[in-house]
Amino acid sequence: MAEIFTPDLCIIGGGSAGLTVAAAARAFGASVVLVEKGAMGGDCLNTGCVPSKALIAASRHANTHNVSALYGVRYAAPKVDFGLVHKHVHDVIDSIAPHDSVERFEALGAKVVKAHGKFINARTLEAGETRIEARRFVIATGSSAAIPPIPGLDSVPFLTNETVFDLTEKPGHLIIIGGGPIGMELAQAYQRLGARVTVIEMQDPLSKDDPELTAIALRRIEDDGVVVRANTGVTGVAPADGGGIAVTVEAGELRETVTGTHLLIAAGRAPGIGDLGLTEARVKHDKRGIAVNAGLRTSNRRIYAIGDVTGGLQFTHVAGYQAGLVVRNALFGLPVKNDTSIIPWATYTDPEIANVGMTEKDAREKYGDKFKVLRWSYAENDRARAERETSGMVKMIAHRNGKILGCGIVGAHAGELISLFAFAIANGLKAGSLLKFVAPYPTLSELAKRVGVEFYHDKLDNPWIGRWTRLIRLLP
Incomplete structure (x- = not known):
């Protein structure tokens, strides 16, 4: 019973x-x-x-x-x-x-x-x-x-996130189907650990993130040696002659076979x-x-x-x-x-990519031209220069009234830095709030202050500011 x-x-x-x-x-x-x-x-x-x-x-x-x-x-x-x-x-x-x-x-x-x-x-x-x-x-x-319905997939051994961490020997050539966060994180990691890696992605890699940000990360990943085949479909999988796995791909009219020792499926959940x-x-x-x-x-x-x-x-x-x-x-x-809308997320490639709230595309669809895009480069940050981590940027989206709508960051420790912007969005703060805290020098957190200053940059051309400063000079 x-x-x-x-x-x-x-x-x-x-x-x-x-x-x-x-x-x-x-x-x-x-x-x-x-x-x-x-x-x-x-x-x-x-x-x-x-x-x-x-x-x-x-x-x-x-x-x-x-x-x-x-x-x-x-x-x-x-x-x-x-x-x-x-x-x-x-x-x-x-x-x-x-x-x-x-x-x-x-x-x-x-x-x-x-x-x-x-x-x-x-x-x-x-x-x-x-x-x-x-x-x-x-x-x-x-x-x-998620296991996609690829012809021949049942005829070869393949890995998923549930089995890839059981590897105790280096893959000779790891082919990854899927260029989302999981696929790209593992691609860069295995390449740096000595494997050859090819990523096959039917759309743009990391396509759910802002392409202006992902382009910076993808350059580093490819510089590391990862071969990224974007906008490429997989039409079949089969055992390769002499061992290994043969993956047939097509991109437009181009059709070819990529052969590797291991296959990882990272095509969603x-x-x-x-x-x-x-x-x-x-x-x-x-x-x-x-x-x-x-x-x-x-x-x-x-x-x-x-x-x-x-x-x-x-x-x-x-x-x-x-x-x-x-x-x-x-x-x-x-x-x-x-x-x-208050949920941040991060992809732990090198450099990292992190986002919270609206992207530029989201803001344009909802607000038309009633928003600003504010950028500040890691190359303009002294800590990033000292660490030689200058490949990156902060890209903040703010309504014309100053309310912070979203932020994307690509660069060192982006997953940590995004929390400040997530806090701001969750509490309905405006760009001016980023000017009200003091960041220790030199730190990457100064990037947040600089992108906040950028919101007011165009206001410096207001003729009334010049008149006011001239008036102040006349005071004793």
Whole structure:
């Protein structure tokens, strides 16, 4: 006979979204059942953000010899031990894993059920030998690598983000299908670690970001040796003669075959909606994910959905943000709204690319010509010059009334710098607010002040300013 639980909250998925809900709900004294069939920590910890950033860190050190001569320091070419790189990546995962473990959440007072969960009706979830009849449910099952329908793909071995971090030997020639953030981050990392890398992208690489910014990053990636085949489709995959993998591509009338030793599929993400019993739960969904309203409720008012499974912005920090909204609404009945305009995101290539709010294209579509584009180059920043990190810029979008609408940054530590602009946008601040803080010298944060000054640059031509300054000179 099935064991029955009746908690305040039942959370399906033990990734960043689900764990944040569980921890917060327990902090407020709510009873919680957490259902997770796989590894705790989800994609971010085990196959996503954490291992990829650890690998990028290793590749940055491997690249030191290529740039150190600029500083008067010379190194011999590095010897990369992929077995130790693999150990480094998994050591980082292991160091974080206890924070996301079953033991920690059971110590917090949550009941953790290690089984696949499936709704059997609109009010009940079945997981192994357990049935959960919760007051509210939260679906946080994340996403997985989308596998495109490429002819012949089933005839060759291929990697995804779920398996690429298990490599213990250097790929001879890694072919990556997909030039989005995951594909380009890993392409540059593996190239710096000594592999040959070719990226095949059917559109423009990093096409979701501002092309003025991505052009700067893509130049560096190609300078590192990555071959980027933009606007190129894949028409087939097959085992290559003599071993390896042959990828047939076409760009316009050009058709050719690219041969490599390894193939990585990085062609987007698919929401984790399989076999959840969503139809039985009366939850509307399609191949893009689960439909939710502004308060993250599904078509079944007892059930919320957050994170990648909703098909929106697929970032760990978005999942954490949405988890906080659900806790406020589900436990306290407070009105909430999922506001994506305040969400920053970053791509951890070198240089990094970061964005928040509107791009220039977005602003033009909404405001016509009633906005300003303000730019300031890293080359005009003393810290960037000292570090020889002058390839980059800050590009801020502001309404004519001064309200900051968005910002994009490409350059060193862009992922850190974007937080200042995210704070400004979340609090409805104007460009003038960037002039009201003092940045230590020399730091990259001075870039924010300089782009704020740029908002007022055209006002210096106002004839009244000249008249006023002449008047002030007459005063004793």
